[in-house]
Amino acid sequence: MNVHRYSSAMALILLALAGCANSSSDSQKNSVPAACKIRGNSADSVICMTSFTSVLADPRHFDGMTISMGAWVESVNDVVIAFPSQDSLQLRDSFSSVVVYHADNPKVVKFLAGLPSSDPKFVRITGVFHWIADDAKDSRANPIDANRVGVMERVDVSL
Known part of the structure; x- marks a missing residue:
């Protein structure tokens, strides 16, 4: 009788462990970086509210996600370049910057044109976000993207 009790207990433990293993693999498929605070009411409008520093720390986790972050931006020729700080902007630190193309993001151009001066702004x-991997063989990157963390598309800007 004790053997039956032990085998039943062992079977329950194995089932519980198997259930945990499946749920952890499901959560990894739909994983959201810990640095995200999710905003949105539906699956179509989920936005990861994060910091630029978090994106710089591990950009692969944010690749392909809709993110929102504070950045110092400056319009240069036909692109907007976003930096995490005013210091990195002044140093033109390309390794910690993201590119936003005017042609792909008319809202950005309109927003920047409505500001009183062409000085850099914190927005x-x-x-x-699309990460530009260092070892990407078939990168979509243009020359301006060289050494940048990534490119942002479908961008909206606010103060």
Whole structure:
């Protein structure tokens, strides 16, 4: 009788462990970086509210996600370049910057044109982030993207 009790207990433990293993693999598929505070009411409008520093720390976790972060932005020729700090902007630290193309993001151009001067501004940028991997063989990157962390598309800007 004790053997039956022990085998039943062992079977329950194995089932519980198997259930935990499946749930952890499901959560990894839909994982959201810990640095995200999710905003949105539906699956279509989920935005990861994060910091630029978090994106710089591990950009692969944010690749393809709609993110929103504070950034210092400056319009240069046909692009907007976003930096995590005013210091990195003044140093033109390309390794810690993200590119936003005017042609792909007319809202950004309109927003920047409405500001009183062309000086760099601290804004909140929201859009789809695409990481430029260092070892990407078939990168979509243009020459301006060299050494940058990534590119943002479908961007909206606010103060």
